[in-house]
Amino acid sequence: MTAVPPDDLISRIDLALGSDPRFAGAPAIEARNLARYRLGLRILAEHHPDAADRLERLSRAGDDELRPVMYDPVLRNAFENDLTALEAGEGPTDALAGYLASGAADPPAGRLDGLGPCERLSRPHVRPWPRHAASWVWTDLDAGAGPQQALTARLEALLAGTLSKDGSGTRVTPDAALSAALGRAADLLTALLPRTGAGVLPHVSLVGFARYDNGEETLNSISGGDPLPSALFLAPERMDDPWTAAETLFHEGLHLKLFDVLRTGSLVADPDRLVPIPWRTRSWTLTRVLFAMHVYAHLLLFRAAAAEAGPGLRSRYGPPPATEDVDRATPGSEAAARGGYTTSLERVTYLARQAAEVHGGVLTAEGRAFVGWLIGAVTPLAPGILSEGGPVASPPAAVPAGMVAADAVAAGAEMEPRGYRQARPVQVCPIPEQRRLVAVSPGTSRFRWLNDHAWLIYALCDGRDLAALRAGYLRAAGQDADERLRLGLADLLSAGLIEPVGT
Amino acid sequence: MPTQNVEIPQFTLAGNSTPSVTTDAPHERAWHPEFLSPRAE
Numbered sequence: 001m002t003a004v005p006p007d008d009l010i011s012r013i014d015l016a017l018g019s020d021p022r023f024a025g026a027p028a029i030e031a032r033n034l035a036r037y038r039l040g041l042r043i044l045a046e047h048h049p050d051a052a053d054r055l056e057r058l059s060r061a062g063d064d065e066l067r068p069v070m071y072d073p074v075l076r077n078a079f080e081n082d083l084t085a086l087e088a089g090e091g092p093t094d095a096l097a098g099y100l101a102s103g104a105a106d107p108p109a110g111r112l113d114g115l116g117p118c119e120r121l122s123r124p125h126v127r128p129w130p131r132h133a134a135s136w137v138w139t140d141l142d143a144g145a146g147p148q149q150a151l152t153a154r155l156e157a158l159l160a161g162t163l164s165k166d167g168s169g170t171r172v173t174p175d176a177a178l179s180a181a182l183g184r185a186a187d188l189l190t191a192l193l194p195r196t197g198a199g200v201l202p203h204v205s206l207v208g209f210a211r212y213d214n215g216e217e218t219l220n221s222i223s224g225g226d227p228l229p230s231a232l233f234l235a236p237e238r239m240d241d242p243w244t245a246a247e248t249l250f251h252e253g254l255h256l257k258l259f260d261v262l263r264t265g266s267l268v269a270d271p272d273r274l275v276p277i278p279w280r281t282r283s284w285t286l287t288r289v290l291f292a293m294h295v296y297a298h299l300l301l302f303r304a305a306a307a308e309a310g311p312g313l314r315s316r317y318g319p320p321p322a323t324e325d326v327d328r329a330t331p332g333s334e335a336a337a338r339g340g341y342t343t344s345l346e347r348v349t350y351l352a353r354q355a356a357e358v359h360g361g362v363l364t365a366e367g368r369a370f371v372g373w374l375i376g377a378v379t380p381l382a383p384g385i386l387s388e389g390g391p392v393a394s395p396p397a398a399v400p401a402g403m404v405a406a407d408a409v410a411a412g413a414e415m416e417p418r419g420y421r422q423a424r425p426v427q428v429c430p431i432p433e434q435r436r437l438v439a440v441s442p443g444t445s446r447f448r449w450l451n452d453h454a455w456l457i458y459a460l461c462d463g464r465d466l467a468a469l470r471a472g473y474l475r476a477a478g479q480d481a482d483e484r485l486r487l488g489l490a491d492l493l494s495a496g497l498i499e500p501v502g503t
Numbered sequence: 504m505p506t507q508n509v510e511i512p513q514f515t516l517a518g519n520s521t522p523s524v525t526t527d528a529p530h531e532r533a534w535h536p537e538f539l540s541p542r543a544e
Contacts (some may be wrong), residue, residue, distance in 0.1 A: 014530055059505060148535055162535050219540040225532040226522045248538075255536045266528035287531050327540045422509060429505045447527055450537050452514045454522035459511040477516050488522030495524050 009195075009380055010305045010309055014188070014378040015285040017298060018195025023261055023370055026202040028434055032264040035429040035438050036447055037070045040083055042096060043445050051097035068134070069105050071205045072116035073152045076229040083224075085432050095323035097353060102147035107442070116205065132190060137179050138171070138208035139451065158228045169212035169219065172236055182207060185245035188317050192246065192305045194300060201254025203260050205230035208413060214291060220327075221248050223255040230256060247302055254295050264438070265449055267367035273438060275354050279329040279341040286359050289351050290370065296348035297378045299326065304381055343437050345382055351383050395414040415486055416500040422460040423499050430455075443495040448495045453477070457488035461498045464470035 021028035041059035045052040058066060072420040085091035099105055113120070119136040121144050126137040141152045154438055163169035173179075188397035207362055210233040212219035223232040232252035239245045255267035261267075267290055274283040284292070306320035313319070324343040329335035341347055355363070355371045364372065375385055427440040435452040460472045473485050493500040 042505050080529065080532070087529070148530050181537075183544040189519070212539075213542065216542055220538040220540055222533045222535055222537045226529065227533065227535055232517045250537075251538060259532055263527055264530050265525045266531060268528075268531060270530070278516070288534075288536070292538055330541050334525075364525065365523065406508045426509060427505065428505045428509055430510070430512075432512065435512070437509070437512075437534045439509075449523075449525045449527075451520070452512055453516055454513075454524050455509075456516065457513050458521055462509075476511060483522055491522060491524040 007308050010301065010308060013301050014195045015378055017301065017374075018193070018199045022366075022428060023373055024196070024257070025402075026199050026257070027086070029257070029260050029264070029496045030067075030202065031431060031434065032436070032438070032449075033260055034070070035431050037079070038068060039427060039429045039438055039440055040079060040242040040445070043062050043086070043440055044082055044092075047092035051094070051101040054100040055097060057496050064114065066191075068114060068116040068119070071116050071230050073100055073158065073224070073229055073231045074103070074118055074207050075105060075116075076205075077154075077158060077226060078228040079228065088355070091445075094232065097187065099147075099150065102150065103268040104147035104151050117148070117204070118155055120133075121148060121152060126179045128179060128207060129186035129190075129201055132186060132198050133204060135201060135204040135207055135501060137174060137182065138206055139179070140173055145154065152289060152379040156368060158224075158231075159210075162222065162224060162228045163210055163212060168214050169210055171252060172209040172211060173234075173235070174209050178209060178236055178239055179276060181242075181245060182249070184242055184317075185239070185249045188242050189250055189275055192309065193250075193302065196301065197246075197250060200257050200392045201249060203230065203256040204253055206232070208233045209236050210362075211235055213311060217330075218228040221252045223259075225253040225259050225498060232256060243306060243320050247299065247321075250298065250302055251295050254298055255291060255438060258291055258294050260371075265366045266364050267370055268362065269364050273359055273362050277333075277360065278350065279333050279335040279347070281330050281332045284327060286355070286362065288329055289355055289359075291365070293348055293351035294354055294374060296326075296344045296375050300346040300348060300381045311378070348378070348380060349385050356386060369462040413490075415466055415489060416502075419463060419465040420489060420492075420498045421459065421463040421501055422461055423497055439495075439497055444496065448494075453484070454488050456492060457485060458492055461489075462494065463501055465501070492495065 018024050038059045041055045045055035048055065055247045058069060070079065076097060078099060080092050082091065082096050085093040107113045114134065121142045122136055122138065123140050123142050126139055128135060128137055141155065143149055143152050159171060186201060203420065209229065210219060210222070219235050220238055221232065221234045225229065234248055238248045268286045270286065273286040275286055275289045276283050303321070303324065309320055323346070326344055329341055335341040341350065352375050356375060360368060360371070379385055423442045425442055429438050431438065436451040437455040439450060440446065441448060454475055457473065460469050464472065470485065489498070
């Protein structure tokens with residue numbers, strides 16, 4: 001057998017981890033998010049007649065107009081809060097409608113400038129890696145006049161809520177050298193890992209700097225979920241060494257990528273499942289386990305690529321890290337007492353086994369696919385990542401993949417002879433290039449993601465009777481699979497997207 | 504673009520495909536991962 005050259009192996013893993021349209025490909029993830037925004041803006045328009053024109057217009061806008069607005073941290077947070085309030089029956093709230101109606105998001109003189117509303121207020125305006133993405137640095141914000149003032153205040157408030165639970169975190173205004181260090185970190189990251197490295201940057205809108213020290217722990221970096229979306233903050237000290245800077249940028253960019261993946265599909269079915277972490281004193285939720293596993297799997301690749309870095313990179317950026325360690329175990333933890341769990345390999349192995357072997361039964365079908373994809377991609381760098389013969393855990397055998405117990409009961413029931421029709425109003429956005437359809441269940445703000453097979457069954461539910469539905473399915477699907485039709489109908493019924501004819 | 508009609512997709516389904524309807528879960532996104540290290544002694 002011919003040994004695979006290390007750099008070829010790294011390129012292959014870089015490609016495997018950087019191109020999957022479900023979990024990695026930035027353009028595909030963005031296309032799904034934009035479809036979701038377009039649909040969500042329509043839903044909000046129904047609830048806010050005063051701002052309906054603006055919401056509808058933005059929904060119909062091209063990507064170049066929609067993206068800067070909806071990837072703005074303040075407006076993205078407002079959108080998610082409004083949707084969550086509607087879903088919880090607490091709405092409608094009008095945060096996003098308020099910003100749009102006030103003109104806070106409008107470009108100067110109505111001419112598109114490619115900038116997001118908060119970015120437009122940054123002084124000086126710095127885009128640290130313009131060849132790769134439209135990210136911007138939080139230098140200083142012009143307090144603005146008129147409606148823009150609300151954006152500045154809200155961004156400060158979102159950061160305070162994210163950073164300063166005990167008041168000890170502060171934002172740092174970067175000087176030109178610190179901003180330049182960001183560009184250097186991105187240059188190194190993208191040279192080292194052209195697919196995965198460059199692939200995290202489009203998920204970053206805002207880059208800032210911050211310090212946090214509560215006496216026991218210090219902040220290296222932090223990124224935002226919905227409380228401060230599309231934003232990451234770095235401790236200035238992480239910029240001192242280009243390799244550390246590139247790795248930290250990669251780390252947080254990966255978190256932002258996964259948040260964007262999560263906006264279009266849940267990974268964990270049990271939000272309260274806790275997992276003990278040997279190198280920390282507190283357990284993590286299974287969601288956090290997946291986030292950490294995602295990062296450590298990629299850091300394995302980063303460190304392997306760094307070790308193989310050629311003389312050009314070494315002369316430009318200095319020697320790569322000489323240690324495999326990523327950080328220390330927390331004092332008082334099992335690892336602090338007994339040793340171990342300081343490297344990416346040890347940590348990703350532990351987390352992968354927890355996710356795949358111990359808690360796999362409470363992952364969604366997407367979650368199991370995510371874990372399987374990640375493990376499969378990095379196994380050449382971590383051959384013992386799973387226990388001997390350890391499979392990615394499957395749900396209980398009595399329940400087919402992708403179904404919950406209620407669906408299984410429904411699937412066992414008789415199909416309605418009079419057929420099914422789509423529940424009204426129908427609100428959908430097709431993404432044919434990804435063979436997906438996103439729909440909103442009537443009466444809710446809950447998004448549903450249909451694969452091509454479910455999309456077909458949904459489309460056939462146009463009021464025709466069951467015999468005609470079966471015939472149409474057989475003709476279009478090319479398969480005589482009553483059980484799959486029954487499964488699809490059960491899922492669509494459970495989601496509230498269809499209803500039996502005659503009800 | 505959003506629409507109020509569900510067109511029949513013009514795809515050939517893979518022989519082993521099954522229908523899938525998933526959703527997102529805001530609770531999975533309502534946090535902010537912190538990368539903290541124990542303070543240097």
